[in-house]
Amino acid sequence: MDKESYVNDAVSEEMKNMPEAKIEAFASIKQQRFVCMIPSFQSQDYWETVNQGFDQAKTDFAHYNIVIDKMYFDQYDVNSFLEISEKVLSNKPDAVIIAPIFKEETCLFLAELSKKNIPFSFIDSIVPTTDFTTYYGQNSFQSGYIAAKLLLNLMPEKSQIMVIRTKRKGSEANQIITRHEGFMQFVKDNKLANFIEFIDVEFIENDEDYNFRLLEKTFATYTNIKAAITFNSKVYRLAIHLASFNRKSIRIIGYDLLPLNLRYLKQGVIHCLIAQRPDKQAYLSVRDMCRNLILKRKTNKLNYIPIDILFKENIEDYINFS
Numbered sequence: 001m002d003k004e005s006y007v008n009d010a011v012s013e014e015m016k017n018m019p020e021a022k023i024e025a026f027a028s029i030k031q032q033r034f035v036c037m038i039p040s041f042q043s044q045d046y047w048e049t050v051n052q053g054f055d056q057a058k059t060d061f062a063h064y065n066i067v068i069d070k071m072y073f074d075q076y077d078v079n080s081f082l083e084i085s086e087k088v089l090s091n092k093p094d095a096v097i098i099a100p101i102f103k104e105e106t107c108l109f110l111a112e113l114s115k116k117n118i119p120f121s122f123i124d125s126i127v128p129t130t131d132f133t134t135y136y137g138q139n140s141f142q143s144g145y146i147a148a149k150l151l152l153n154l155m156p157e158k159s160q161i162m163v164i165r166t167k168r169k170g171s172e173a174n175q176i177i178t179r180h181e182g183f184m185q186f187v188k189d190n191k192l193a194n195f196i197e198f199i200d201v202e203f204i205e206n207d208e209d210y211n212f213r214l215l216e217k218t219f220a221t222y223t224n225i226k227a228a229i230t231f232n233s234k235v236y237r238l239a240i241h242l243a244s245f246n247r248k249s250i251r252i253i254g255y256d257l258l259p260l261n262l263r264y265l266k267q268g269v270i271h272c273l274i275a276q277r278p279d280k281q282a283y284l285s286v287r288d289m290c291r292n293l294i295l296k297r298k299t300n301k302l303n304y305i306p307i308d309i310l311f312k313e314n315i316e317d318y319i320n321f322s
Helices: 020-028 046-060 078-091 103-115 140-152 174-189 208-221 235-244 259-266 278-293 315-321
Strands: 032-039 066-073 095-098 120-123 135-137 159-166 196-203 225-230 251-255 272-275 302-304 308-310
Touching: 032 046, 032 078, 032 278, 046 066, 046 278, 066 078, 066 278, 078 103, 095 103, 095 278, 103 174, 120 278, 135 278, 140 174, 140 225, 140 251, 140 272, 159 174, 196 208, 208 235, 225 235, 235 251, 235 259, 259 272, 259 315, 308 315
Parallel strands: 032 066, 032 095, 095 120, 120 135, 135 302, 159 196, 159 225, 225 251, 251 272
Antiparallel strands: 272 308
8 A cells, every 4th residue: 555645634733843842752652552343354355444544553553552453353244253253352452443334243242341441443334323533434324225225216117226235143234234224214215116127036155156147137137127226235146147138238236346246336246336445434533532531532433434436437537536
């Protein structure tokens, strides 16, 4: 990741024009250990980019004498999250930055952090009822609302729309729930429920044979499918299967700039991607935790990342500028 890209975002404001004696004073700051809890990932996954943001922050904010420990859990298995959260509590970190995938279990974990006076911040999605330090991420509800507007505008009456989800061992992901709520709010606001039929399709992670057969059965059952959406970052899986069914006319919308998502966007198989700059979320969360915990400076709690809407016609300019 290009370090220069962060400079314009006030990478180290505290160091600019700072007297040498004050810079040296940073060396005496007590070491602080930040634990960053995110889902495990494979190469070129969404969470890899988040991980890179943490790595960049570790380098750029080393003068604050911070240690960043990254701990990973399986986002499709709530038991994995519970095991990791127990380890974090037993190790007593100075701060936690967390992606609250499993909402209920996360709330129980955060209650324990609060008892120990350990501050925490959110990335990717938010649990607004908790006493968090900062949140960096999309307005998930609004991104779901916008996705519905993009997908359903000018959709013929009696169209059938596939809503793709992924099966989990535990509750559905917090962000997926909120995006879906925003999506359905658009349907409600525009009174579309009586004119469009929504078909729920549940994929299994890492079982593409099953997913293929499921889609095959879905197409055999429903004959007027015009569009499809998935609220996670792996919309490319849907694009691959639809291409094999020669169903490229189906309008597809998904999230995030994974390389395979970009490939199918440029080919026109994916109609639109909604992006959210995951590396920035991680990086700025560490920056603000340093400011809040070490410098005792006030930081903004809610920090919504722009909702970037990308088509094959504007994706190259977006990537080149970024």
